[in-house]
Amino acid sequence: MATIKDVAKEAGVSVATVSRVVNKSPKASKAAIESVNAAMTKLGYRPNANARALVSKSTNTIGVVVADVSDPFFGSLIKAVDGIARANNKHLLIGNGYHDAQTEKEAIELLINNRCESLVIHSKGLSDEELVQFANEVKGLVIINRHIPEIAERCISLDNELGSLLATEYLIENGHQHIAYINSSQDIDDSHQRHFGYVTALKKHNLSINDMLFSAAEPTDEGGAVAMQTLLNKDINFTAAVCYNDYMAAGALSTLEEHNIAVPNKISLMGFDNGLIAKYLHPKLSTMDYPIQAMAEQAAELSLALAKENNTTIKGTIFKASLIKRDSVAKTN
Structure with missing residues (x-):
């Protein structure tokens, strides 16, 4: 597997120049960009995502934890978050929690260790105190489908x-x-x-x-x-x-x-x-x-705004379910 040193040697430039090209630094000259890109293509070199994150301070990802991705309900949640992510040039990292405290904790910690600045968390296993602690650690963390009074402004829930x-x-x-x-x-x-x-x-x-x-x-x-x-x-x-x-x-x-x-x-x-x-x-x-789609979209938008420390009108919200009348209910005799 080719290394950054191999690319530098092939392109006839320094390792620092390769790094500037990979991270799209304005200091990289047009000639350097062309030679480095040609060398990367020839050698099949793929820049390390974690290395780029250390330079840019961001992985451009939104982390999502749900109970079980195979459940259509959570599929709708993830799809809605993904729509907001794509509109903001972000990608998703997804973890399953299975309503189990330890599994949820491990999934959240994995996303944090992967430098996700924005997190949308569906948690039923962890305590309020544990989720508040995570929220204090990650400014872009938002809780969905749960209301925690201490961080109500970061909770999107249903009544x-x-x-x-x-x-x-x-x-x-x-x-x-x-x-x-x-x-x-x-x-x-x-x-x-x-x-x-x-x-x-x-x-x-x-x-x-x-x-x-x-x-x-x-x-x-x-x-x-x-x-x-x-x-x-x-x-x-x-x-x-x-x-x-x-x-x-x-x-x-x-x-x-x-x-x-x-x-x-x-x-x-x-x-x-x-x-x-x-x-x-x-x-x-x-x-x-x-209204899981609307809830998930709002959670994702709030998470991104909090991560950027932007002033936002988006706040924690308690949504209401609405009655859908079909054919399974009749008047009793």
Whole structure:
């Protein structure tokens, strides 16, 4: 593999001149640029990214940590950040955290060690204190889908409680009084907040809270199927169910179909997220729209502005989910 010394020898210039050409220094002459570029092409030399970063003080990258890149929800998040990155001539470095504290910490530290000045972090495993510490270390760090009061101005989050409350109230408005809740079994703030929103809606409308109408499983279609089967096994009356996300709703729907229980004629279903799957289910799924694209774009723009220490009107924001009415909810008899 060719070295910078090999390039200097081939071009007939000093190592310092090669460095100036590589880092696009205005001090490099036109002749030096031509000879060095020709030598690099001939030798197949690729400048070391870390070496260039030491000169420019930046790697021109935005670091992103998500739970799992294979999840379409996080794919939408990453794509939105990438759009902002490209508009600002930046590239992405991506890490998976899997909602595990140690894995999230390692992913963040790897991005910091790779000189990412801007970081968009989706973390559910690390404590508030640990994330505040990272924020103090990296001025361009922004937290997405989580609200931490100490660094609220650097948090882009969703009001999960309100979203779940609105989903439950939509069922109540359609006459449903016996409403089940299918939750994620993950011990994260999203699942706690959405369950609390469901309970708050029932209390607000003076409906009884029955723990028998609660079921939890992994936040996947398989988990939703298992959770719905658990509810049916209890042999308790309910006419509707609010689901933690659209995938759990899809799984719940499949279980109901297996038991010849029609949706929405017998049981109405509400999802959450408004992912791509929601409008292709049969019946099409009523759900809460999670504005992840807008949230991720704002997080990326805020991260870049903070890294540059620019005055910006972009601030930490708590977004709201909006109701999407489709075909999986009907008025109860």
